[in-house]
Amino acid sequence: MKRIAPCLLAFFTVAGLVASFAPASGYADQEAAPIFGIKIPPGYRDWKLISVAHEEGNLNDLRAILGNDVAIKAYRDGKLPFPDGTIVARLAWNHVSSEENNKVFGRAQSFVAGSATNVQFMVKDSRKYAATGGWGFAQFKDGKPADEALLKTCFPCHEPVKARDFVFTHYAP
């Protein structure tokens, strides 16, 4: 069994707000992630929901997986591989107990999204990213891209799901 690549399905930040409200032109000076040259896609916080997830362990987060229109159409059509132009965004927040909700439920059972951890993107470009299954990978924390060493761990961890075009997340009905 492989140990987790920190990149795999992981984290998010203030970058979400930046991406939601800044115009596309506002990204001119944004730093691109290494290796794959990916910047935070403008407006991704408004994308449609693919699914949700929860990681325990060191990650201890709640996450939402969103997709641009190309991604959502591909998921709903059930067609693989994902076409060029597909972008999948993985947002994550700390998994935080909600005292407010627990009072209403009458027991400690409720967890909500705390502070954002980081945000990750998979960008499909079958020619540009031919060496990594057609996917470019990026991770940003507080708007700053993760370093090259981390991003090199992304593709090896996604290889086990080659049969689903290297994408772990299933569409939530």
Place this chain on the structure above:
Amino acid sequence: MKRIAPCLLAFFTVAGLVASFAPASGYADQEAAPIFGIKIPPGYRDWKLISVAHEEGNLNDLRAILGNDVAIKAYRDGKLPFPDGTIVARLAWNHVSSEENNKVFGRAQSFVAGSATNVQFMVKDSRKYAATGGWGFAQFKDGKPADEALLKTCFPCHEPVKARDFVFTHYAP
């Protein structure tokens, strides 16, 4: 401490797909929820993300809270009360261990959205629903509305968050 009203923040179904793909006119014969007369809002599966959550205990679910455009604008503007026309949707799926993900992480830590449980809606109409803080409540499982007894439990459980216009969910940054 109050016991949970089953309505509170809870479940979802096949109704999601129906709502996503059927035209608005396709709801002509849809059964409305009792008391509040709410039908499943067309297209809600495409709405923007407000936040995510996780309930343990009997619910044992992962959930996404989505909002129509009126809801999202109100959240981002930080203005209360929510204006008439606001609709908040709470989708939920069983909290299921992912063997596939766990293999990659090297330990059992990964949970994903399993089958849908139910979907709930809060609809703001300050005159129509004046008796319940301006909110109408509905829950659907497999497209069928919950009964009157269940829906009567919704508002009493939301009363503790009157200061936030009876809405539990905070916007996830």
